[in-house]
Every structure is written in C-alpha cells, then in structure tokens.
Amino acid sequence: MGLDDKISNAAEKLGGQAKESTGKATGDEQLQAEGQVDQTSAGLKKVGEDVKDVFK
Template sequence: MGIADKAKNAAENLAGKAKEAVGDLTGNEKLENEGKADQVKAKAKDVGEDVKDKFTK
C-alpha cells in the first residue's frame, strides 16, 4: 500500500467522520449515515490494501 493510498483512505475516513458529526449535530440522519458509509468504505479499502500487500511480499 503506497503512501498516497494511505493518505487518500485516511482523508476519506476523516471526511466521513466530519459528515457524521455534522449530520448528528444538525439532526440530518441521511448525512450522518453517509458519513458512516464513507468510514466503512475507507476501512474496507485499507483492509484490501493490507491483504494485497501480504500477498505481494
């Protein structure tokens, strides 16, 4: 997993957390759920890259 991929996934996770927080504060359930989904997607990408790295070593 390259540094750029890690940074991109971390940024996506952070953006998801921000969306979730804003959604929670404003009572916007849709935005809150989008934020949670973004976080899950970023985590899945991290796991996928980690697995790929294990097989390429």
C-alpha cells in the same frame, strides 16, 4: 498499495467522521448515514491494502 492510496483512504475516513458528526449535530440523518458509508468504504479499502501488503 502506495502511500498516496493510504493517505487518500485516511482522508476519506476523516471526512466520513466529520460528516457523521455534523449530521448528528444538525439532526441530518442522511448526512450522518453518508459519513458512516464513507468510513466503512475507507475501512474496506484499508483491509484490501493490508491483504495486498501481506503478499508482497
């Protein structure tokens, strides 16, 4: 994976953390759940990158 993809995934994870925190602070369960989904998605993408890097 390229550096751009890694940066994009890191930004997605940080955005998810921000959504989750905002959702907790405001009591918005939907926003909190969206943040958790974003973080999980970014984590899965990172695992995929790591696997591809192993086979390079």
